[in-house]
Every structure is written in structure tokens, then in C-alpha cells.
Amino acid sequence: xxxxxxxxxxxxxxxxxxxxxxxxxxxxxxxxxxxxxxxxxxxxxxxxxxxxxxxxxxxxxxxxxxxxxxxxxxxxxxxxxxxxxxxxxxxxxxxxxxxxxxxxxxxxxxxxxxxxxxxxxxxxxxxxxxxxxxxxxxxxxxxxxxxxxxxxxxxxxxxxxxxxxxxxxxxxxxxxxxxxxxxxxxxxxxxxxxxxxxxxxxxxxxxxxxxxxxxxxxxxxxxxxxxxxxxxxxxxxxxxxxxxxxxxxxxxxxxxxxxxxxxxxxxxxxxxxxxxxxxxxxxxxxxxxxxxxxx
Amino acid sequence: xxxxxxxxxxxxxxxxxxxxxxxxxxxxxxxxxxxxxxxxxxxxxxxxxxxxxxxxxxxxxxxxxxxxxxxxxxxxxxxxxxxxxxxxxxxxxxxxxxxxxxxxxxxxxxxxxxxxxxxxxxxxxxxxxxxxxxxxxxxxxxxxxxxxxxxxxxxxxxxxxxxxxxxxxxxxxxxxxxxxxxxxxxxxxxxxxxxxxxxxxxxxxxxxxxxxxxxxxxxxxxxxxxxxxxxxxxxxxxxxxxxxxxxxxxxxxxxxxxxxxxxxxxxxxxxxxxxxxxxxxxxxxxxxxxxxxxxxxxxxxxxxxxxxxxxxxxxxxxxxxxxxxxxxxxxxxxxxxxxxxxxxxxxxxxxxxxxxxxxxxxxxxxxxxxxxxxxxxxxxxxxxxxxxxxxxxxxx
Numbered sequence: 288x289x290x291x292x293x294x295x296x297x298x299x300x301x302x303x304x305x306x307x308x309x310x311x312x313x314x315x316x317x318x319x320x321x322x323x324x325x326x327x328x329x330x331x332x333x334x335x336x337x338x339x340x341x342x343x344x345x346x347x348x349x350x351x352x353x354x355x356x357x358x359x360x361x362x363x364x365x366x367x368x369x370x371x372x373x374x375x376x377x378x379x380x381x382x383x384x385x386x387x388x389x390x391x392x393x394x395x396x397x398x399x400x401x402x403x404x405x406x407x408x409x410x411x412x413x414x415x416x417x418x419x420x421x422x423x424x425x426x427x428x429x430x431x432x433x434x435x436x437x438x439x440x441x442x443x444x445x446x447x448x449x450x451x452x453x454x455x456x457x458x459x460x461x462x463x464x465x466x467x468x469x470x471x472x473x474x475x476x477x478x479x480x481x482x483x484x485x486x487x488x489x490x491x492x493x494x495x496x497x498x499x500x501x502x503x504x505x506x507x508x509x510x511x512x513x514x515x516x517x518x519x520x521x522x523x524x525x526x527x528x529x530x531x532x533x534x535x536x537x538x539x540x541x542x543x544x545x546x547x548x549x550x551x552x553x554x555x556x557x558x559x560x561x562x563x564x565x566x567x568x569x570x571x572x573x574x575x576x577x578x579x580x581x582x
Numbered sequence: 583x584x585x586x587x588x589x590x591x592x593x594x595x596x597x598x599x600x601x602x603x604x605x606x607x608x609x610x611x612x613x614x615x616x617x618x619x620x621x622x623x624x625x626x627x628x629x630x631x632x633x634x635x636x637x638x639x640x641x642x643x644x645x646x647x648x649x650x651x652x653x654x655x656x657x658x659x660x661x662x663x664x665x666x667x668x669x670x671x672x673x674x675x676x677x678x679x680x681x682x683x684x685x686x687x688x689x690x691x692x693x694x695x696x697x698x699x700x701x702x703x704x705x706x707x708x709x710x711x712x713x714x715x716x717x718x719x720x721x722x723x724x725x726x727x728x729x730x731x732x733x734x735x736x737x738x739x740x741x742x743x744x745x746x747x748x749x750x751x752x753x754x755x756x757x758x759x760x761x762x763x764x765x766x767x768x769x770x771x772x773x774x775x776x777x778x779x780x781x782x783x784x785x786x787x788x789x790x791x792x793x794x795x796x797x798x799x800x801x802x803x804x805x806x807x808x809x810x811x812x813x814x815x816x817x818x819x820x821x822x823x824x825x826x827x828x829x830x831x832x833x834x835x836x837x838x839x840x841x842x843x844x845x846x847x848x849x850x851x852x853x854x855x856x857x858x859x860x861x862x863x864x865x866x867x868x869x870x871x872x873x874x875x876x877x878x879x880x881x882x883x884x885x886x887x888x889x890x891x892x893x894x895x896x897x898x899x900x901x902x903x904x905x906x907x908x909x910x911x912x913x914x915x916x917x918x919x920x921x922x923x924x925x926x927x928x929x930x931x932x933x934x935x936x937x938x939x940x941x942x943x944x945x946x947x948x949x950x951x952x953x954x955x956x957x958x959x960x961x962x963x964x965x966x967x968x969x970x971x972x973x974x975x976x977x978x
Contacts, residue, residue: 335792337958354585354795362792368785373599381595385588385793429789 288312289334289437289468291494293343296329303329305492306343311470311485313436316463318479318500319472320572321489322580327472328365330489331439334470335362347437358386361430365441365472369414369426376401376410379428386433393432400428420451427455431462438462440471444478456482480572488579495579504569511574512541512552512567516560526555537563588794592802593809600773600810610814613762614821620758621825633660634701637681639672642688643716649708657704685709753895756922759845760915762818764888766849767914768881770811771856777803778864778957779873787957796954804857808850815849844921844931851938852914855945856884862949865956866966883911891916898925908934910941 289311296304303326311317321327332338334345335357347356370378376397383393401407404424409417414425423446430438443459444452452475460482463469473479479486480500488496496503515538523531523539528547533540543552549567556562570578600606636650647663654661664681666672672684676694683701684692688709691702714732715725778800781787790799819842859880867876874881890912894903898920907916907926913934920926952966 332788337788337791358588358793360792362789364785364788364792366785366788368788370599370780370786371784377598381591382789382793384591385790426789 288348289470290346290349291330291333291343292346294330294333294340294345295342296326296333296338296340302492303338304333304340304343307489307492307494308343309487309494309497311437311468311487313468314463314466315468315484316459316482317468317470317485317487318483318572319470319487319489320474320476320479320576321472325489326492327489328441331362331441331470331472332364334437334439335360359433359435359437361433361435361438361440363426363430363438363440363443367423367426369422369429371415372413374411375406375414375417375425378414379425379432382429383432386435388433396432396434397428400431404428419446420448423447423451427458436467438467438469438471440469442473443471444473444475452478476571476573476576486572488576490580496575500572503575504571507570507575507578508545509570509574509578510543510545510547510567511570512543512565514539514541514556514560514565515563516556517563518561521556521559523559526552585795585798589798589802589805592794592799593806596777596803596806597810600807606810610817613814614817617762617818618821618825621822622829626829633662634683634704635662635664635681636701636705637664637666637672637675637684639666639669639684640687642685643709643712645715646685646688646708646712649712650705653704653708653711657700659704661704688712753923755841756919757892757895759841759922760888760891760919762815763845763849763852763918764884764915766811766815767852767856768884770807770853771860771880771884772877773807773810774804774857775860775864775873775877776870777807778861778953779867779870782865782867782957783869791958796957797950799957800861800950800953804854804861808853808857811853812846812850815846819843819846841918841922845918847935848914848918851935851942854942855910855914855938856880858942858945858949862945862952862956863966865953865959868959887912887915891919894919898923904930908937910934910938913938 291307291309294304294307295302305326307326307330319327319330329338333340334352336352344351346352350356373381379397379401380390380393383397384390386393388396398407398410401410404427406417406421406424406428409421414422417425427440427443430440440459444455447455456478459469459471483500485498486496486500486503487494511532517537520534520536520539523529523541526541528544529552530542531539532542553562553565556565634654638646650661650663664675666675666684669684669686672681672686673692675681676684676692679694682694682698683705685705686692691697691705711729711732714728718725718728781790781799787799823839823842860877863877863880864873867873890906894900894906894916897903903916903920906912907920907930909916917926917931917934920930
């Protein structure tokens, strides 16, 4: 388990991390979301000692992270970086050996990943001759090469096409299912909602929500009602404790309180529109995110 | 595995990646061939002094031509004799460069410009010899006997060079060796610089430092590139020794095993000193373009050290020359020069080695701190002061 315990980091006048406390658990995918500049990258770099915390700590299995342990973590930095002129396979073997594996095991792992990600035929090519997407795959292998217990991936989906995103999310789920602790940041909230059991929402250096996603959604005091109807847009005025958050042709999203009288609400909607469907649901991750960040 | 083990992996990567580069291998080959050629070729091409052309016109005593040739032979110069019917023809030949001197009536020497003293002595000697023989014959003395009496004892030439006990050959070899050392220290030091900047600007350093301490990364890089440099310097030294032995050249007695061995030692010391500084400064630059401006001051110091080493030439036994060979920034170039000139005592070497090792130890501590703080800094290039100020007690 990875634990952030009151992690605080200031850069001059800017507080990048403000007493951040959250955990990422083994065997689960933890999505790390927040607006740009919220502190996601700083937090992830702190795991690897690339940022020195002013106070607080980052713990792995309850203990501070030393170099021996750190070498066994997998990290994909936001700013991708590998030797541009080094051959793909040599480069990955080098990085794997730095984690402490023997040449034989590292080579087997590298060849396995190259094969799986469709790069086996590019193994002897220089990195800078590969396309952007393929370089991203190589960067991912660099993080995975030593079968790490903890994977920290900063925006692993950025810049990927839809097929590659699907493949990447499958892979992340598979790694978590294999028992690894996986923390990854992303702006693709729908996807994070689909694949992550846990989420951490960070805003202006502060963790504003953290924990089991289903739990967070259930605990939210607001609920959403998605209404579909035929004909012209109805006049929603006069509905008490209801806020229209989205309205498109034939569809509206209403925000209501947790303890709303659903029967009364359905009747009220029926009086105003030719109702096709009425879906009552807890907030999605996007909605949680928006309300958390707006607060 | 952390620390030293990882540093060694980094060193091996440097050796393999750089040692595989065709440009590098080609430049090494070129240097080896160049060194061997510089030693062997002059010995092969050395055919002695150029032949001289002597023009004769007017009355010339019998036997002057063989006497000229004999005089030439005595000093290893081939004399070619040309006859001209009139002084005007002869003078035209001198002016055109067909003859080096025109002998008129065995009494006057005409030169294109100033008299060539060596040739003048030679021609005059031949004329005197022939004249003495003629006069001896007229006086009824056996010409051969008088010649035996007059035959000069052999006199040989020794080139002293500028300093006592050193031949110009020693000096030349010392020059070349210092040049090679300067080239090697600056080339491999610059490789450390560009390697650090490459890792930083490509952000590879982020991936590396997530797995290993910054000091191990820098140490591995310096050691790996240093081993590559050491291999090149040793190869050059061996080629120079082998080539020197092959042609048994008396012109380059300074190519001695002890001198070559000291040159190798001083490469290691000089490289360690400068590479540490280059590595630390490389971490201050953010982009490849900034590398040379960030490292400019060190390069200037290195060049000044090179010039200081050369400035001791001709005054190798003075106090300031001795100091230059002790001071760590200049010692790696000035001391091997001093050794090659045969002017280094054991305590000179001891002082210089100890001072340089102490400086290296100090620079490793300082450079390591600056590197560690600066290598992860992004944005504009750091100044040395910024990097220093960021250092706080208890930092990694």
C-alpha cells in the first residue's frame, strides 16, 4: 500500500502539495484526477524522491521509501524521456538492469513486453525513429520491465488513439488484477470511472475527495436525474430543490437532493413533459469532480 | 542493487553506446594512424640533405670537380656540377634557381642573394684543396703527402636544444604528447558535459533518478567515458612506443615507456578533475545549446593550462615552471611535459599528484552537490549560485 501522509511541498510562494493524505491499495486501480496544476505530477514525483517534501511523508507498506525499494517501482513520468539515440531493446534492458534484475530475467521480460505491445520488429531500432505512439509504448515497458509492485503512471493515456487507450486500460486492469498497486493520473474522467475502483481528486494542492469510487458516489449528498422527453423543452420553473445542470434537445439533467421525494418529482416532470425515460443516479465522477473543484 | 552496482551499469552503457559509435571509432583509428605515421614517416622519408647545384665558368683548376664532390660527400651532401660557357649564362642559371652558386674563375662566388655559408665553406674548401695541391706540385712536394698533412680531423654536430640535457627530439615528443593529453582531456570531458545535458534535456534523467541516486548516475557516466578515454590514450601510447621501436628513431628519445606511463596517469588525473566539473556544470544547462556557454569558463581554464604548460618550454628549470606543474588545474598538462623533458624529480611528482588528488576529492563533493540539485531543475538554465543556494542540509 502506498500512503501519502500530510505530504506538503512549496515552491517559493506556491503550495504545490498541501497536507495531502490518501492511499493507493494493492490489487486496485487508483485514478488520480484534478485540474491542470493541481499537484498530481508533484505528488507522483515525490514517490520517487524527485521532489523533496517540506513536511509529511510518502510511505510504502508503512515504511519510508529507501533507494532499494524505490528501484523496484515502475514510473512513467509526464514528460516522457528516454535516450533518443539508443536502441529500443538495449535501452529497456539497461533500465531493467538498473532496477536490479539479472540480465537473463530482464531480457526475457523486455522481449515479452516488446512482443505483447507489437514492437518486437522495432527492438533493434533507435528510439527516435519510432512514432510518438510507439515511443509511448516503449516508455510504458520501461516502467513495467521489472514487474514492479507499485506502478505510478503520469498521464499514461495522453496522446493515444482510441484503440491504444482501450489497450492501455485493459493492461492497467490486468496489472492491478495481478496484485500490483497502480496509481495513474488522467483527465479522461469517464474512463477513470469505468476502470478505477479508487479515485483521488486533488485541487490546488489539496486532496478534496479520496477513496472507493462507489462509496464516494453513494456518500454524495446530491443525486442526478436524467430525463428524456418528446416534444418541446418544458418549463422547469416551479420545481423546488431541483437544479437543471444540462439541457439538450429532448434530454435534461437535473440535480436533486439525496432525500428528494421521487414519486412527487416524477409527477411534476410528467405534468411538464411527455416523459420517455427517467433515470435516478448518484453523481458520476465528472459530477463529483466538478462539485469538488468548484467548492 | 543500488549505488555502486548501478553506477557500474551506467559506466558499461556509456562504454558500449559510445564505443559503438562509428564516428568515435573512426576518430580513434585516425589518431592511431596519425601518431604512427608521425613517428615512422619522417624516418622513412629522411633521405638526407637536398643535393646542391654548383655552376662553374671560366678557368677552373683541374681536379676541382672531384674535389667539390669529395667535400660534399664528407658532409653528406650530393654536389651536382654544371658548366657554363660564359659568366652571363651562369648568372642566368643562378637567377633562375638552376644553380645555387656560380664559381667564376675559381676566384669569385656569385649567389642569388646572400651567401649560403655551408655551401660557401664547402666550395671554398674544395678550391683551397685544389690550389694547395697545384702549388705543392709546383714546389716539388708530393701532393698526396701535403693533403694528408692538411686533412682536417672529423668534427661532428650536436643539437643542444633550448634546455640542458634535452635534445630538440625530446622537446618535439613532449610537445606532441602534451597536445594529445590536452585533446584527450578536453574531448572526453566534453563528452561528459554533452552526456549530462542530453540526459537532462531529453528528460531521461527523470526515469533514471526514479531508480538510482544522482551521484551514482554522475559517477557511472564519468567512469564509463573515462575508461573509453583511457583505452584511447593507452592505445596511442602503445602505438607511439611500438612505432618508435620499429624505426629505432634517435630523433624521439622522449618516447620512453616511463614517459608514456606518466602521460597515462596524468590523463586519468586530469580527466577526473575536469570531467567532474563538466558534469556538474552540464546539469545547470537545460538545453543542448546552453551546454557550451555553461561550461565555457572551464574550457578557458583548460586552454590556459595548456598554454601555461607550453610556456614552460625553454624555462623548464625555473620556479614558476615548477609551480605550474604542481597546480592542479595546470599539472595534468604541465607535469607530463616536465616528465618528458626529464626535469621532474620524484618529489615534484609526489606534490603534484597529492595536490591534484585532493582537488579531485573536493570537486567530487562540490560537483556532486551541484549536480544533484540542478539535474532535476527544469525551465531556464540555472546559475551556479542558484544551484548552490538550493542546497540545504540533509538533502539527498
